[in-house]
Amino acid sequence: MKRLTSSQSARALLVFASFAFAAQILAQTDSLPSWNEGTAKNRIVGFVEATTTQGSPHFVLPAERIATFDQDGTLWVEHPMYTQVLYCLDRVPALVKAKPELANVEPFKTALTGDLEAIAKLSMAELEKVLVATLTGMSVDAFSAEVNRWLAQAKDRRWKRPYTDLTYQPMQEVLEYLRANGYRTYIVTGGGQDFVRVYSARVYGVPPEQVVGTAGATTFGYDKHGRPLLTKEPKLLLNDNDAGKPEGIHLMIGQRPHAAFGNSTGDQQMLEYTAAGDGARLMMLLLHDDAAREYAYGPAMGLPDTKVGTFSQPLYDEAQKNGWTVISMKNDWKRIFPFEQ
Amino acid sequence: MKRLTSSQSARALLVFASFAFAAQILAQTDSLPSWNEGTAKNRIVGFVEATTTQGSPHFVLPAERIATFDQDGTLWVEHPMYTQVLYCLDRVPALVKAKPELANVEPFKTALTGDLEAIAKLSMAELEKVLVATLTGMSVDAFSAEVNRWLAQAKDRRWKRPYTDLTYQPMQEVLEYLRANGYRTYIVTGGGQDFVRVYSARVYGVPPEQVVGTAGATTFGYDKHGRPLLTKEPKLLLNDNDAGKPEGIHLMIGQRPHAAFGNSTGDQQMLEYTAAGDGARLMMLLLHDDAAREYAYGPAMGLPDTKVGTFSQPLYDEAQKNGWTVISMKNDWKRIFPFEQ
Numbered sequence: 147m148k149r150l151t152s153s154q155s156a157r158a159l160l161v162f163a164s165f166a167f168a169a170q171i172l173a174q175t176d177s178l179p180s181w182n183e184g185t186a187k188n189r190i191v192g193f194v195e196a197t198t199t200q201g202s203p204h205f206v207l208p209a210e211r212i213a214t215f216d217q218d219g220t221l222w223v224e225h226p227m228y229t230q231v232l233y234c235l236d237r238v239p240a241l242v243k244a245k246p247e248l249a250n251v252e253p254f255k256t257a258l259t260g261d262l263e264a265i266a267k268l269s270m271a272e273l274e275k276v277l278v279a280t281l282t283g284m285s286v287d288a289f290s291a292e293v294n295r296w297l298a299q300a301k302d303r304r305w306k307r308p309y310t311d312l313t314y315q316p317m318q319e320v321l322e323y324l325r326a327n328g329y330r331t332y333i334v335t336g337g338g339q340d341f342v343r344v345y346s347a348r349v350y351g352v353p354p355e356q357v358v359g360t361a362g363a364t365t366f367g368y369d370k371h372g373r374p375l376l377t378k379e380p381k382l383l384l385n386d387n388d389a390g391k392p393e394g395i396h397l398m399i400g401q402r403p404h405a406a407f408g409n410s411t412g413d414q415q416m417l418e419y420t421a422a423g424d425g426a427r428l429m430m431l432l433l434h435d436d437a438a439r440e441y442a443y444g445p446a447m448g449l450p451d452t453k454v455g456t457f458s459q460p461l462y463d464e465a466q467k468n469g470w471t472v473i474s475m476k477n478d479w480k481r482i483f484p485f486e487q
Numbered sequence: 488m489k490r491l492t493s494s495q496s497a498r499a500l501l502v503f504a505s506f507a508f509a510a511q512i513l514a515q516t517d518s519l520p521s522w523n524e525g526t527a528k529n530r531i532v533g534f535v536e537a538t539t540t541q542g543s544p545h546f547v548l549p550a551e552r553i554a555t556f557d558q559d560g561t562l563w564v565e566h567p568m569y570t571q572v573l574y575c576l577d578r579v580p581a582l583v584k585a586k587p588e589l590a591n592v593e594p595f596k597t598a599l600t601g602d603l604e605a606i607a608k609l610s611m612a613e614l615e616k617v618l619v620a621t622l623t624g625m626s627v628d629a630f631s632a633e634v635n636r637w638l639a640q641a642k643d644r645r646w647k648r649p650y651t652d653l654t655y656q657p658m659q660e661v662l663e664y665l666r667a668n669g670y671r672t673y674i675v676t677g678g679g680q681d682f683v684r685v686y687s688a689r690v691y692g693v694p695p696e697q698v699v700g701t702a703g704a705t706t707f708g709y710d711k712h713g714r715p716l717l718t719k720e721p722k723l724l725l726n727d728n729d730a731g732k733p734e735g736i737h738l739m740i741g742q743r744p745h746a747a748f749g750n751s752t753g754d755q756q757m758l759e760y761t762a763a764g765d766g767a768r769l770m771m772l773l774l775h776d777d778a779a780r781e782y783a784y785g786p787a788m789g790l791p792d793t794k795v796g797t798f799s800q801p802l803y804d805e806a807q808k809n810g811w812t813v814i815s816m817k818n819d820w821k822r823i824f825p826f827e828q
Contacts, residue, residue: 330696355671374759392715422714
């Protein structure tokens with residue numbers, strides 16, 4: 147090929163320079179447009195810049211850029227009840243149709259009524275019976291298909307929208323911003339790993355293998371045609387709540403996160419584990435203090451206590467003492483949901 | 488910016504065309520130079536081209552490009568004994584120093600002799616006692632540090648080299664070739680997940696989170712300074728052998744692989760599970776038939792049987808019947824190790 151003259155080279159350089167300039171403009175645009183200016187937003191941006199700028203004393207190698215996010219109450223709405231529990235309750239009529247003897251047996255009798263207030267009064271042991279009966283005993287493929295069917299038609303009572311619409315736009319921006327800066331974003335949820343994996347890629351851009359959750363055993367076997375299949379068993383392998391979160395992170399990721407986001411006492415140990423690493427670490431807790439736009443709950447700051455997602459006073463105190471950042475939904479977020487303009 | 492004249496645009500196009508041409512040349516270079524021409528190599532290249540060419544009937548979305556590899560005997564040498572077992576045996580003197588009463592108790596008494604023939608005669612239950620005593624009870628960070636120290640000084644008796652040198656160059660090329668084509672390469676090993684994760688990134692280019700292995704529970708707690716730590720417990724969560732391999736793949740990855748590589752009956756169910764998916768799938772088994780350059784073992788094809796890595800006759804028959812590819816180390820590989828020229 148003919149060599150370029152020096153004037154042609156200069157022009158070529160100009161073309162490249164203009165691309166570089168455009169890239170710089172893009173980089174300066176706001177990656178977190180749904181966040182109000184303030185401490186929370188500054189901490190996120192400051193952390194990302196400190197850990198991804200070559201030569202920074204807090205630079206983190208790309209291989210070690212791991213960020214973990216609780217799901218319920220951190221990435222999407224968890225009231226009036228965890229979405230997965232609503233799924234399980236909606237499966238009860240079909241369950242009773244297949245086993246009519248359950249219709250008059252608790253907890254199925256109450257679950258059948260669909261009365262969330264009555265259902266909320268079931269004990270944890272009773273609720274677990276509903277979960278086990280509706281989440282196990284089928285192949286993993288049949289389960290995924292069932293969850294997909296349900297997600298396509300079920301709607302939240304307040305917003306009259308599919309549950310997968312009820313993710314928090316500001317957190318979607320954090321996920322995307324971290325990924326754009328070389329972080330692998332993991333969901334670390336007390337919810338069922340198999341449940342969340344069904345929709346994590348399309349809802350959060352998080353592939354199934356980056357979802358860590360409460361997980362049961364499966365058993366490998368063959369169907370009547372000799373075709374291999376995995377069956378979901380009522381045997382718990384990982385209770386991914388509280389101390390189970392760092393244990394699950396070690397089991398499934400094998401690296402300590404540099405950033406962790408949660409909203410309740412179930413996330414405390416994940417944040418402690420994250421904070422205990424060297425160098426820059428980002429620990430954030432979302433406080434639900436916005437009854438008008440979403441919900442207000444948890445005893446911290448005098449909000450009413452509820453059964454799910456408790457942001458306790460001791461957790462709030464620990465956050466203050468350790469310099470973790472408490473995100474105020476009311477003050478830090480311009481916008482709550484992607485469907486709002 | 489000044490617009491380019493049409494002649495300048497033509498020249499700019501030429502510059503881009505020359506880059507494209509260079510890229511094409513690169514693509515045509517042999518990605519598997521240590522493989523002899525033949526069925527095995529053709530199957531690998533054919534699979535990659537069929538699943539990554541846009542418009543191909545077997546095209547696989549990048550999000551679903553998962554390939555799994557057994558480690559011992561598939562990616563590196565497993566004779567005369569699994570490397571991790573050698574690590575455990577080497578830890579026994581320190582263990583006995585800390586607990587002198589073990590010196591005269593089996594299996595520690597035999598393990599202390601270092602006599603591999605005598606050690607090979609220990610029962611599985613006895614061997615497990617050595618594994619539990621040397622792989623649990625410490626923090627995960629202390630364990631990683633100990634494995635790193637050992638890997639830096641321990642040497643294989645035949646090649647007089649660190650164990651991490653004894654990976655198979657042709658398989659390293661397959662890992663790299665798959666990754667260059669958008670596949671995430673996972674190690675799915677019967678060996679300890681925590682053990683393999685210590686060196687997987689530097690030895691295979693596989694990050695810790697892409698290692699699935701036999702895994703024990705950990706317990707989250709605090710050290711005497713109140714600093715969080717995870718302690719390795721003698722409680723098995725996943726026995727990642729046989730049926731445990733597809734079960735482990737579901738637990739840790741949540742997607743069925745499109746390609747799977749193994750070398751023994753312990754990999755049978757992983758290959759069956761892989762094969763049972765739709766579209767193009769690649770199932771390969773490495774046959775150790777090269778006593779001169781490595782080892783020859785397993786009853787398939789009349790080779791002597793041994794305790795580790797058994798490539799049984801039924802597995803060989805199943806591979807033939809199902810069209811899985813058997814790789815002959817002797818005939819398909821030009822070169823065995825990276826250190827050979």
